[in-house]
Amino acid sequence: MEAIVDIERYADQGRCVAHIDGRVVFVRFALPGERVRIALDEPTDRNDRFWTGEVIEVLEASPDRVEPSWPLAGPLAMGGGVGGADLIHVSLEGQERWKEAAIKDVMARLGHVDLDDIPVYAMPGDEEAQGLHWRTRIEMITDDEGRPSMHRRGSHDRVPIDTMPLATRAVLEAAAMHDVWEGGALPANAQVRIAVPEPRVDAADIADTDALRRAIGRNHAVIVDGKVRHGSRNLTERIEVDGRAFTYTVDAGGFWQMHREAPQVLPQYVIDEIRGALGGRTPRNGRNLVIWDLYSGSGLFTLPLATLIDDHAKLVSVEGAKTAVANARRNLKAAGIHTVQALCGDVLRTLKHDIDPQRAHPDIVVLDPPRAGAKANVCDLIADSGAPIVVYIACDPASLARDTATLTKRGYALHSIAAFDIYPMTHHVETVAVFTK
Template identity: 55%
Template sequence: MQVTLRVERYADQGRCVGHIDGQVIFVRFALPGELVEVSVDLPVRAKRRFLTGEVTKVIEPSPDRVEPAWPLAGPLAWGGGVGGADLVHVSLAGQLAWKQAVVQEQMHRLGHVDTSVKVLRAPGDEERGGLYWRTRIDLIADEQGRPSMRRRESHERVAIDQMPLATRELNDFASRLGVWSGGFEPNSPIRLALPDQQEGGVEDNFACIVSSKVKAGQRKVHEQVDVEGQTFRYEVDATGFWQIHRQAPHLLATAVVRAVKANIKAVQAPVIWDLYSGSGLFTLPLATLIAPDAQLASIEGSRIAVAQAHYNTQVAAVGKRVMALAGDVARTLERGLPGKLAKPDAVVLDPPRSGAQAAVCQQIARSGAPVVVYVACDPTSLARDTATLVGQGYHLSSIEAFDIYPMTHHVETVGVFTK
């Protein structure tokens, strides 16, 4: 079904809101204020609470609308449809405005706090036009063995010979390996990883992994991150989690260290919890830069990541001051931490997209931690957890956001909560 409507406002998940005969519709590839033709997704049921659809024609465009820099990621009606860049139709300035509006709206609607958020662009992204920032990409081989991406809401696969969101170095690396030429077993998952800052003396610091098998490079890649003038080095599983934007580890680790320092600067021998700690991105600078006698407890669900965190802290010579625990965060905190570690002076958490959720937020509050630094990749989850933390006696003292996912609706937010 085709309809014509006036787009009203931003929504989450890269969509905008409109109405059809009084019923809400969430529209992909739209912008507020536009008059557009929309293809309504099927099935359409009379009792559905809302509809979804996608722009097929723009009649009155927004000043923020641009031609998609990556047409394959644009609307289906324009020959696009692959995922991964749902704001490709929006100017770079418009993307920042969109993300600011969504964070503020979700914090107001679900977090019950009113706040002004500044969304910061990563250095170099504007010059690159919002492209060439990913250090890792995941593809799948199509029926002809070519690297491909799935077309949205279908099983169709679209063969690609470049990935415009990946760094130029990663695209060149894929070319040298012959990835774009194909030859893979159909349906094989393909992961490519190429750290942006190459650590000197490390050979084969890249990974091409097909169907869980290393085809080139090595499974463990080496990352280095500069924080407050000091370089931290990490060994990371190429198939595991690591911030994918080339600047994200530096930007987020710097923000976390700055926030913790500002709030516990008078504390002697501080205790810090690093929850959902991964391979130790925040653990190393927290253990090194906050205080020479800081004690840390890091908790992470992936045993592989915890093993690497343990290795990374040993290499950084802070292993004796870090207890790296493997397990579910909520259950680990429920069991309790030993001795002084049970009473943190600060808590840092970087949960998955679903957020920390009420149980973990309540456990943090029961610990008595006077400051909580919450790193969030989803503003909706952050807002829900904000409501829980505020209900437990915390105040949102500052919030900032980082546009480390250009061309997408995703935004990384750092909120600082104090008692």
């Protein structure tokens, strides 16, 4: 079934809202203010509360519309459908407006906080790269002939690909080093992950292929069905915060901030915001500063927090993934940091039962939970701790909004909020909110 509709506003998941005979329709690859012809997803039940559909023709275009730089990720009717870049039809400036609007909407609806403006920061180099070449990790499947591919939306079809425009130059080069794009280089029907830390060198030093390959070396991984086929399981990530270098060992199959610049930009922002929120404040009862770093992974925030806020601070990190905790401990030891209690376990249970009494009342809590958020029980426990400053790093605005509602009910005020466009060409956005008691 096809229909011509007027697009009204942004919605979630990279979609926009239209109406057909009073019924809400969520439309992919649309923009507010446009008139478009859409194909409704089948089956369409007349009793459904809402319908979904996709643009097949643009009749009146928004000024924010651009030609998709990766057509395979565009609408099905225009030869696309592989997914992974649901805002590929939107200019970079339009993407920032979209993400600001999405955060403001969900914070009002779920967080009960009305916001006038939210800064959305682009990552260094993204404008020059036109929103491409930012992913240091990519995942694919292989088809029956061992060719890398992606599923076409709404089907089991696998579309062979011979490049990945969102991947960094280093990822693409590592794939080429091992003939990943060649059919038969990989087993059929396999899950493939390629992870390559961004070389922290001047662009001029990796301008040619040989120089880039030397910079990559063995610091990369091609993982097939969970096993490292090429490269190394343990990767080395390097960042710089406040002019200080930090080095991390991370699991090639585990979590690390995906954008090539996010591991530097986010810790720097968090450190700056904490300093501003402290405003010269001294720890309670004259003791050393106490910091909690929750959902701490391999220690991305832990190392800067332990060295740049207060050398004498007592810091607790909590993470549920055993491999990540082992790497965090290794990273702390390698950095000569001995003031951190790095705990492994469920965050809620660990905070209830395993915290050293001398670290049970934090001055600062930093949390970077998974997409589902920290949830009410953890937020209540943070509030019970009496922490004056809470810094919440969120990869999902809806989860942040729900947890904002819990924190504000418990006496916290939203001190600042900013968004970081570390997922260009997608509807995803990273948000950092600072709460004060």
